[in-house]
Amino acid sequence: MSTKRISLTQYLIEQQRGEAQIPAQLRLLIEVVARACKRIAINVNKGALGDVLGSAGSENVQGEVQKKLDVIANEVLIEANEWGGHLAGMASEEMDDMLAVPNRYPQGEYLLLFDPLDGSSNIDINVSIGTIFSVLKHQGGPVTNESFLQPGTAQVCAGYCVYGPQTTLVLTVGKGVVMFTLDREQGSWVMTEDNVRIPEDTKEFAINMSNMRHWATPVKRYIDECLAGKDGPRGKDFNMRWVAAMVADVHRIMTRGGIFMYPWDKREPNKPGKLRLMYEANPMSFLVEQAGGVATNGLQRIMEIQPTQLHERVSVMLGSRNEVDLVTRYHQELK
Ligand code: F6P
Secondary structure (H helix, E strand, O other), rough: OOOOOOOOOHHHHHHHHOOOOOOOOHHHHHHHHHHHHHHHHHHHHHHHHHHHOEEEEEEEOOEEEEEEEEEEEHHHHHHHHHOOEEEEEEEEOOOOOOOOOOOOOOOOEEEEEEEEEEEHHHHHHOOEEEEEEEEEEEOOOOHHHHOOOOOOOOOOOEEEEOOOOEEEEEEEEEOOOOEEEEOOOOOEEEEEOOOOOOOOOOEEEEOHHHHHHHEHHHHHHHHHHHHOOHOOOOOOEEEOOOOHHHHHHHHHHHHHEEEEEEOOOOOOOOOOOOHHHHHHHHHHHHHHHHHOOOOOOOOOOOHHHOOOOOOOOOOEEEEOHHHHHHHHHHHHHHH
C-alpha cells in the first residue's frame, strides 16, 4: 500500500486547479462542512457518556420527534457555516424555513441544504447514522425558500458523512466520487477511494419489506421476482440488507453495489414517498450517478424533478444501473 496520503484539502485544491475548476468559495464551503461533520462525529461517539442520546422533546416540520443528536447536528452545521462568507443561506430537515446568513456576516453565493442526522432511529441503538448535504448556487436577489427550489441537476456539490465503525466522507463536485476516512489521531480526512464505481449488476436489494402490502404493482412485481430467486424469471438468488438509515444503505451500495428503494406506498397515498427530495434524494442521486449508477422515482430521473417545496417528498429507487432500469421499466409499462 502506498504511504502517500491525500488529504481532503489537497484533493479540493487539486479540484480548484484542475479539470473541475471549483471556485475557492466552494472549496472553503466543503472544508467547513467536513469540519462540522468531525464535530458531529465526536458527539455521536460520546453516546450515553455525552448525554446526547434520546429525544429532544420537540418535533420537526415533518411531525417527526427530534432526537437530541438531530438538534445538536443541526446547530453544529449552522454555527460552522454562517460566518464564513461563502453562503447565502441554509435549509435543513430540522428547520421549517430556510435560514439566511445573518446580516453581520458577509453573504456568499452558495446555498447549503442538509439532513443533519439521517437515520435517527439508529442513534440510540449504536448503529450507523449520517449527515447528507447538497450545494446549489444562489441565483441572486433576496434569499427565500424559493431560492432553494432548483432541480438536482443544478447541484454543484453533494456528499454525505457516515458515522459507523469508521467515519467516512463521500463527496462529488461533479467529477466522479471520492471517499475520505477520518483519521482520528491526526484529526484529518484521508482519501481512501479515489474513483468510486457502482457495479451495473447486483444480487442485493434494500427495501423495508414490512411495507410490502402497501406497495404499488411495479415494486411488488420487482421484489416478487427477486424473492423467487434462481427458480424465478431473474434466474439468480438475491440477498436483502436494510439498515434503516438511508445514508448507511446508500453507502453499502456505493461500496459494493445494490439497489435501494423507498417507494410511494398506500399508507399515505397523497405523499409521493417518505424521503425528502432536496436534502436526501437529490444529493444521493448526484453521488450515485457520478459513480455510474441510476436514480429514479420510478418514472423519471430524480435530479430532473422541478421541486415545488423545500420539504418535498419523493419516491426513490437508486443504485446499480441494470436493476434500477428494470424496476423503472416496470413502472413505465404501467403508466
Ligand atoms: O430519513 C428517513 C429515514 O430515517 C431514512 O434514513 C431511512 O431509509 C428511512 O427513514 C427508514 O424508515 P422506516 O424505518 O420507516 O422504513
